[in-house]
Amino acid sequence: MxxxxxxxxxxxxxxxxxxxxxxxxxxxxxxxxxxxxxxxxxxxxxxxxxxxxxxxxxxxxxxxxxxxxxxxxxxxxxxxxxxxxxxxxxxxxxxxxxxxxxxxxxxxxxxxxxxxxxxxxxxxxxxxxxxxxxxxxxxxxxxxxxxxxxxxxxxxxxxxxxxxxxxxxxxxxxxxxxxxxxxxxxxxxxxxxxxxxxxxxxxxxxxxxxxxxxxxxxxxxxxxxxxxxxxxxxxxxxxxxxxxxxxxxxxxxxxxxxxxxxxxxxxxxxxxxxxxxxxxxxxxxxxxxxxxxxxxxxxxxxxxxxxxxxxxxxxxxxxxxxxxxxxFSPKIRPPATPRPLPSSEEYQFVFENVGFTYTGASRPVFESLSFELRGGEATALVGVNGAGKTTIVKLLTRLYDPQQGRILLNGVDIREFPLEQYRAIFGVILQDFVRYHLTARENILVAKVSANPDDRRLEEAARLAKADSVIKSLPMGWGTMLGRQFDEQGQALSGGQWQRIALARALYRDAPVLILDEPTAGLDAEAEAELFLAYRELTRGKTSLLITHRLNTVRMADRILVLEGGKIVEDGSHQELLRKGGRYYELFTAQASTYGAEVTKP
Incomplete structure (x- = not known):
């Protein structure tokens, strides 16, 4: 032997x-x-x-x-x-x-x-x-x-x-x-x-x-x-x-x-x-x-x-x-005969009876999830922690494929599109975004390394994300190293400052679909209010998805989806869901009560 x-x-x-x-x-x-x-x-x-x-x-x-x-x-x-x-x-x-x-x-x-x-x-x-x-x-x-x-x-x-x-x-x-x-x-x-x-x-x-x-x-x-x-x-x-x-x-x-x-x-x-x-x-x-x-x-x-x-x-x-x-080889592969991406920038997504279970997990995250993201619309997705909100982002961007059902883009299964081209339509700020030990400029440019740097777009992305004030406060401006792992002159940013850099990164990509996963998690109350006021400008002309459990930031969305038990249990605008007095109303009033505010049905 x-x-x-x-x-x-x-x-x-x-x-x-x-x-x-x-x-x-x-x-x-x-x-x-x-x-x-x-x-x-x-x-x-x-x-x-x-x-x-x-x-x-x-x-x-x-x-x-x-x-x-x-x-x-x-x-x-x-x-x-x-x-x-x-x-x-x-x-x-x-x-x-x-x-x-x-x-x-x-x-x-x-x-x-x-x-x-x-x-x-x-x-x-x-x-x-x-x-x-x-x-x-x-x-x-x-x-x-x-x-x-x-x-x-x-x-x-x-x-x-x-x-x-x-x-x-x-x-x-x-x-x-x-x-x-x-x-x-x-x-x-x-x-x-x-x-x-x-x-x-x-x-x-x-x-x-x-x-x-x-x-x-x-x-x-x-x-x-x-x-x-x-x-x-x-x-x-x-x-x-x-x-x-x-x-x-x-x-x-x-x-x-x-x-x-x-x-x-x-x-x-x-x-x-x-x-x-x-x-x-x-x-x-x-x-x-x-x-x-x-x-x-x-x-x-x-x-x-x-x-x-x-x-x-x-x-x-x-x-x-x-x-x-x-x-080891990837399971998520480009199709043998890919279909061209839709030319329209009003991308509409449909989840059809999607089922998904993480490897090694005893229970599925979703068994028959169905909903749609309408083109050019600002949609918010809310739910308690662990409901599967971030999993939807992973499925939508094809970091995972569902084991059941399918996800459609303008009526076509997303698995039929070229993988790199499909992912290129998304600008994403993830909940666990990366804090690169690079310069402030490079930390944003990494969103689109396949293209030549665009200083005008860089400045605009920083302005929209309210990261311009962070950049101006740095000793070397855009050239300042963020983090001290390689440079003792590097600057350590606060969680909220990093959040703005990550948001600017997503916006610099200038993609037609914008996904914001807990974008206010590290922001203070004032910065959160600023982002809330700028939300319409950030999402103008884009199909967007805002994921958050802080419900005071979702009121400006065109639609709000409530995820619970692996399904969308409510769908409507902020006012409509408050009038309905269902799960969204319960979550919103519970959160408002922590600030001593009272919520009355419209």
Whole structure:
């Protein structure tokens, strides 16, 4: 079984070689050539060493022939040293190129995967493993291969020397290396298994490390005196990781110790036999020197070659993790024969009996959700926390696809449109928007990186979002770095200031469909009132959806939808829903009462 697993794992070696060839074909070929050279030179040096010893033993003195042999030996030694250093240089360049190439590939692949991928813990493990093996395992596999090749070439040269004198010595050494071969074969599986089963615990330990070193958690960590508790939690997972890895190291270490003892014993029994041959005059002193060096070299290089093959097996198992990560593919794909987007900017959306359940969830969010967003209309969606309001945004923008029913845009299933073009019609401020550690200008421009910067639109978006006052207050204006992660002169914004930057980002996109998910969550009362007054201007000429649980901001909407129990239970204007005296009236009056206000039905 271990042999079968080993052969299966080694099937990824050609993939690793292709990756290295793509990263730098010329460098890879040079490394192989230098490796072959480093394998051939030691046997040649051993042969010249024998000739030098025989010359000295003959008593011929310091003749020109002796100095020619010494010079040749010296040139071979210089060539070996140069080849070794050049190989290291080319390997370092190849490693850096490979790391850069794979980093880009992993980031690109991760960015194309569905949100669903990131909601499964095992997938996070796969992503962690992929990041861990970046540029390391493929390079190590090739180094193991070329080093084993170099050592095998050296062994082959010395074996020819031994065969010329006593073939049985080679058989004895090979038999003595069987324990080393078995230890090398098993060590890869044992080491890989210890890392594989520790991935989840290692990721948890790294999570606590990140908390203790991030600015986001720094305040609570100090206010709640969390550091000792977090360190204890971190240590709990880290200790389990270390125990598994040390146990694996101990098991493999014992195997290699046994193998080394058997191999060394066999080598010195063979050396004793060679010494006897020299003492009885059956071989020359030069022959003895060559054979002694050959015996040491064969055992040493074969042991190293077996160890490298064992590491090759181990690295190929780890590389399989990277390979499996690339096997993940997005479920949300562009259609094979896409339909063109409607030319009209009055986009109308219809949810038809939509059913949706998050991966791993025991209950569906929606089972048969139906409603419409009318073109050019400002619609507000309200409901209690957890009702599924943000899930509607994810479905509408095709971050997820429904498992039941369909969503139509101007009468066409949204899955029939080109994915990138479809998402381009939305300008969105998400509830959990990103606070980029970039300049204020870049924080807004990221909304439309596919187009050249438009300063007029940038200024207008900031004005509409009331972010212009934030920008003016910054020491370097638009060029000020937001956040201090990379620049000690960077500015830390308040939650409300960040909210305005995020709103400006959505508006800069100037998309025909505007989605505002809790846009006033971080704003103070005055700023919230300003946004409320500007709501009509923000949504003019657009199909818009405002999602909020703060009902004082929805009165200017053309329509208000009340979401509850996975369904739209009420639909109408603010005045209509108050007159109805239903769920919206209950929510609105309950919220108004917290401010001491009374609400009467119109």
């Amino acid at each position: 271990p042999m079968q697993k080993g052969l299966a794992a080694l099937r990824v070696v050609p993939k690793a070689l292709r990756l290295l060839r793509d990263a730098g074909a010329s460098h890879l070929y040079v490394v192989f050539a230098l490796t072959i050279l480093q394998g051939l030179l030691p046997p040649a040096m051993g042969y010249f060493g024998k000739l030098i010893v025989d010359h000295l033993a003959s008593g011929r003195g310091a003749t020109a022939g002796l100095w020619a042999l010494v010079g040749a030996e010296g040139l071979l030694a210089v060539a070996l040293a140069v080849a070794f250093q050049l190989s290291n240089i080319y390997q370092a360049v190849l490693r850096e190129r490979l790391w850069q190439m794979l980093s880009i590939q992993v980031c690109q692949h991760a960015s194309q995967l569905d949100l669903d991928f990131f909601e499964v813990p095992q997938n996070y493990d796969a992503l962690t493993k992929a990041n861990r093996e970046l540029g390391f395992r493929p390079m190590m596999m090739v180094l193991n291969l070329v080093t084993a090749l170099q050592q095998t070439i050296s062994v082959a040269g010395f074996v020819l020397v031994i065969l010329a004198f006593q073939p049985l010595l080679v058989v004895a050494i090979l038999i003595a290396l069987v324990p080393a071969a078995l230890a090398a074969r098993d060590s890869g599986h044992i080491t890989f298994t210890s890392y594989d089963v520790s991935t989840a615990d290692g990721r948890r330990a790294a999570y606590f490390d990140g908390l203790m070193m991030s600015d986001g958690a720094a305040k609570e960590l100090r206010l709640f005196d969390l550091a000792p508790w977090l360190l204890a939690q971190r240590q709990q997972y880290a200790v389990r990781v270390i125990k598994r890895r040390l146990r694996a190291a101990w098991v493999t270490g014992k195997s290699f110790v046994t193998a080394a003892a058997v191999s060394a014993g066999a080598q010195y029994l063979a050396l004793a036999f060679v010494a006897y041959q020299a003492a009885t005059g059956r071989i020359t002193l030069g022959d003895f020197t060559l054979l002694a060096a050959a015996l040491v070299a064969v055992r040493h290089n074969l042991s190293l070659a077996l160890a490298n093959l064992g590491e090759l097996l181990e690295n190929s198992l780890f590389f399989s993790d990277l390979d499996r990560f690339f096997d």
